[in-house]
Amino acid sequence: MTIHRRRFVKLVSSGVLAGLTLPLPAASSGDSLRSSLPRIGGESTALRSRGGILLGGRGDFSRLRGDVGIYTARGGTIGWLVNEEGIAVVDAQFPDTATTFLAELPGRANRALDVLINTHHHADHTAGNEVFRGETRGIVAHRRARELHEASGGDRPPRGLADTAFDGQWRIRIGGEQVVARHLGPAHTGGDCIVRFEQANVIHMGDLVFNRAYPFIDRDSGASILGWLEILETVASEADADTLFIFGHAREGYGVTGDRDDVLAQADFFSALLGEAGRAIREGRSRDQLMAVESIPGFPDHRPVAQRLSAGLALATAYDELTGAG
Numbered sequence: 001m002t003i004h005r006r007r008f009v010k011l012v013s014s015g016v017l018a019g020l021t022l023p024l025p026a027a028s029s030g031d032s033l034r035s036s037l038p039r040i041g042g043e044s045t046a047l048r049s050r051g052g053i054l055l056g057g058r059g060d061f062s063r064l065r066g067d068v069g070i071y072t073a074r075g076g077t078i079g080w081l082v083n084e085e086g087i088a089v090v091d092a093q094f095p096d097t098a099t100t101f102l103a104e105l106p107g108r109a110n111r112a113l114d115v116l117i118n119t120h121h122h123a124d125h126t127a128g129n130e131v132f133r134g135e136t137r138g139i140v141a142h143r144r145a146r147e148l149h150e151a152s153g154g155d156r157p158p159r160g161l162a163d164t165a166f167d168g169q170w171r172i173r174i175g176g177e178q179v180v181a182r183h184l185g186p187a188h189t190g191g192d193c194i195v196r197f198e199q200a201n202v203i204h205m206g207d208l209v210f211n212r213a214y215p216f217i218d219r220d221s222g223a224s225i226l227g228w229l230e231i232l233e234t235v236a237s238e239a240d241a242d243t244l245f246i247f248g249h250a251r252e253g254y255g256v257t258g259d260r261d262d263v264l265a266q267a268d269f270f271s272a273l274l275g276e277a278g279r280a281i282r283e284g285r286s287r288d289q290l291m292a293v294e295s296i297p298g299f300p301d302h303r304p305v306a307q308r309l310s311a312g313l314a315l316a317t318a319y320d321e322l323t324g325a326g
């Protein structure tokens, strides 16, 4: 099925170059692809969003594997590594939840953090940086993410800007764990990275997965749906059946963690989205008509995680990408 999906992507790509004259597959590949892929290891590894240790309604800490876990409260999921030799954190949410996180992080014992890594510049992943500033030896982000974060502050650059920026990849060893941040090209923004905890075999995807939710595709910040789709396929192909993934967001009822099937489900959604947008362009439908669409065929379970993140907006953004608008 992977071959089918790759061929589909090439068709879409060719269609763009040829003015969308090539016939695109009629059916959106969504559910048929998904249902034909075997579940790996039986039950899904997704955690219930309210699982873990409840801390007075102010957020949840859950241990995933080894020394690696997640914190969910408000905004993008935080990932953490705490071992005897040090601490690494991925993403920072907002100042209030960052404060709670830093106070309650299991095993921290008042130690300074070795590093905070931002998966991208959006405020629900970086607004807490200023709270981390005095508690960590460094803040790391992709070069483009740092630029976008700085630009988001207008005349007053955010106080929590990364002090280390990288291009391809950045890594740190903390005790027995190797933490690797990789930029794989434009996707959700122009400056995303994914963060792998190699020993634990856990990968924080940032916002490259909105689990069963309509994703935010930030074209103003250099997003690319085609690039995003190909990155998801690459990451899934490099993973194994035991790899655990952390997702930035999930619709209610679905977990912010999962396995490579969930990563491929996001890829399938983008295949369908580009297919629908391509068909709409060939049929002469307007962008406004696409904005009014309420669901993507083949993906009836998807929901918005925020009111503005509708099926129609995702489809209209795919339309913009295929027509080169904006």
Ligand SMILES: [Zn+2]
Pocket: 120, 122, 188, 207, 216
């Ligand atoms: Zn984001």
